[in-house]
Amino acid sequence: MNTRLVRVGLVAMGGLGLAAAAFVGWLAAAPGATDFLPGEPPGPLSRHTGSSPSGVPRELADASLVAKGEYLALAADCKACHTVPGGVAFAGGRAFTLPFGTLYTPNITPDKATGIGDWSDADFLRALHRGIGRDGRRLYPAFPYGSYALLTDDDVLAIKAYLFSLAPVRNEARPDTFAFPFNQRWTMAFWSALFVPGARFEPVERQSAQWNRGAYLVEAAAHCGECHTPRNVAFAMDTRRKFAGGQAEGWNAYNITADPDTGIGAWTAGQLAGYLSSVHGSAAGVASGPMAEAVELSLSRLAPSDIEAMVTYLRSVPAIRSGNLPKTAGQASGSALAGASGHPIGRRVFEGSCAGCHAWNGTGALVAQATLTGTRAVNDPSAMTS
Secondary structure, three states: OOHHHHHHHHHHHHHHHHHHHHHHHHHHOOOOOOOOOOOOOOOOHHHOOOOOOOOOOHHHOOOOHHHHHHHHHHHOOHHHHOEOOOOOOOOEOOEEEEOOEEEEOOOOOOOOOOOOOOOOHHHHHHHHHHOEOOOOOEOOOOOOHHHHOOOOHHHHHHHHHHHHOOOOOOOOOOOOOOOOOOOOHHHHHHHHHHHOOOOOOOOOOOOOHHHHHHHHHHHHHOOOHHHHOOEOOOOOEOHHHOOOOEEEOOEEEOOOOOOOOOOOOOOOHHHHHHHHHHOEOHHHOEOOHHHHHHHHHOHHHOOHHHHHHHHHHHOOOOOOOOOOOOOOOOOOOOOOOOOOOOOHHHHHHHHHHOHHHHOOOOOOOOOHHHOOOOOOHHHOOOOOEO
């Protein structure tokens, strides 16, 4: 045997191993939720001197545990994923088609046979914080435990109290269709070790109570980054490009950084608040797809003070320019004859099917929600922008 070739091979293998280890370390060292802020890092909630950013807004301070849990379940948008359109709320079965196969969401009503009726507090906490089911099986991160890990124990258990107050529904979970090696759930232990926070949300002392509340809602409960942040090679959130735009259920999710051209930097606080609470942000466009669903089932039901807090936090996230987003639609001419010629068929279609609601200039003829100006979908050749 050629000893020189053996030595070269061993050196090459060692170099590849070191490179792989360095790459994994780089992935694992991605910034945390609020690490984009310069200066003193955030600290544990137990040492926070201001009002707690967790829990429910002051309007519900005296509410029952179940009522608080209902509000927090709304903030966490549980119903959207765990309900088949037209089906019983929280009974599961909604299909999510992923690059590896189709995943069906579980029943989270308190049915003991097919739901979570036999789950203890510890079981529920372990699922939301660590991505481990009651039977010890690893959960796939389509369930956003990478974000829910930031929720406090009290908030998680309040959500459980609400879910356990519901009528149990028998609905057996459908098995996923993942093929090898993606059907090996045990591998999620390594994914979790790299990408799931090991501590609850940590406030930033020098920031306002409103900012910290917004950070808790955006990063933990509402898990906005799960859709609006690009994914890395391990399909975890690439937090080095925080909120720069991602995909959800076949839709392009907005860049929600402060970039004025491709993000929300040019939006006023009022436009952003309107968008989050009613799917329509004046000149900022109208939400559709999964974002419209999130607004309808979750954000529109939050207290105005929480929407304001989310706006405050989102407007503080550094700008990142996205190069793959279509331009927003500007106001068109109000005349049917003023546009470019050569598209008579398109003009006839718009006149017969569109202009009555949207108006010829796209500003909306009947209701503000019919406004086309300010939207990206109008100029998106993929028709995937939400």
